């Protein structure tokens with residue numbers, strides 16, 4: 001029997017796996033962890049909103065068929081000639097491959113950024129940020145050095161702004177916990193572009209900027225990060241900011257395993273696929289989520305959970321069709337909008353082009369979590385996890 005391997009249990013991989021189950025196709029899913037973490041909520045985990053494991057779904061709770069195999073392992077490389085995936089724990093042969101191993105941070109060559117900043121890349125790094133900030137508050141009590149209370153977040157896209165929103169909610173709680181005046185804490189968001197949240201309308205950006213500023217964040221647009229030394233960021237104009245916490249959220253690129261495996265990639269390392277999400281280099285390989293360089297109307301689709309989730313079933317159905325010599329279906333992404341939380345209570349965004357803001361925006365974000373849980377694991381998962389993940 002032909003062997004299908006799915007690499008990575010993120011949005012695209014999990015949706016592909018559940019669709020393969022629906023197609024009655026046996027497969028093996030390989031993932032670093034025994035759980036699927038909710039990447040779009042990692043800023044909440046970093047900002048201490050809920051316990052980290054609440055942002056995970058056990059893979060075994062979603063995959064139900066005895067023919068679905070899960071292997072907890074880390075993929076190291078892909079040998080396309082021999083049709084073998086090399087993992088830390090051993091090799092896995094395949095006939096058909098679905099690659100959905102997500103992304104890593106893109107540092108754009110900023111000297112010292114990779115070495116001297118933290119980033120939200122997965123649940124572990126989100127937890128590191130949370131623990132680090134808490135340690136900085138504790139250390140301030142010992143030496144009264146203000147630098148421990150300065151947090152720099154580089155990048156004002158979705159991840160950066162959602163993280164700043166989360167920190168704005170968490171900082172007052174930390175201040176009470178450690179008996180530190182809130183005025184001592186300096187939270188700076190630094191962005192080279194002239195505005196925050198480029199994916200929403202001008203008026204929503206203004207709403208978001210006002211809300212975060214009122215909560216105590218300093219939003220510094222038109223400010224370029226030039227270099228990072230340990231505990232120091234260098235800005236254009238020779239300004240330096242000394243900070244105990246430096247977090248980079250400025251960009252992503254695809255998992256480097258794709259480039260190393262010799263796929264045709266774009267400048268962000270995403271592997272080129274045709275309209276069926278099939279690699280242009282290897283017809284037995286299908287690629288989705290942030291790993292895929294997929295185009296619509298000649299323009300590359302952005303790396304979002306929204307498209308990754310939509311790609312999952314198409315990946316599964318097209319592998320199934322291709323194996324059985326049936327016609328495949330082209331992928332058509334539907335942009336349903338973008339929602340950015342600004343802490344636990346409020347948010348801004350566009351749903352089907354309709355602008356939402358404030359409490360309604362926050363509520364819409366919470367509802368989108370339930371929608372995803374439902375898509376992934378039906379009513380059962382939505383009911384089981386809603387209390388843990390959703391802020392009611």
Ligand SMILES: Cc1cc2nc3c(=O)[nH]c(=O)nc-3n(C[C@H](O)[C@H](O)[C@H](O)COP(=O)(O)OP(=O)(O)OC[C@H]3O[C@@H](n4cnc5c(N)ncnc54)[C@H](O)[C@@H]3O)c2cc1C
Pocket residue numbers: 007008009010011012013030031032033036037039040041042043073074075076100101102103120122158159162255288289290291303304305306307308339340
């Ligand atoms: C804080 C934050 C907020 C975001 N908010 C939004 C939002 O509101 N809306 C939106 O559409 N997008 C959002 N995004 C972007 C979105 O999360 C990504 O586009 C999405 O996660 C991509 O899904 P994916 O399936 O390609 O990969 P991922 O979800 O990243 O999953 C990849 C999986 O592969 C596994 N993996 C990686 N390497 C290996 C390996 N070598 N071996 C084994 N397993 C491996 C990982 O552990 C992970 O389980 C946000 C991102 C962040 C960080």
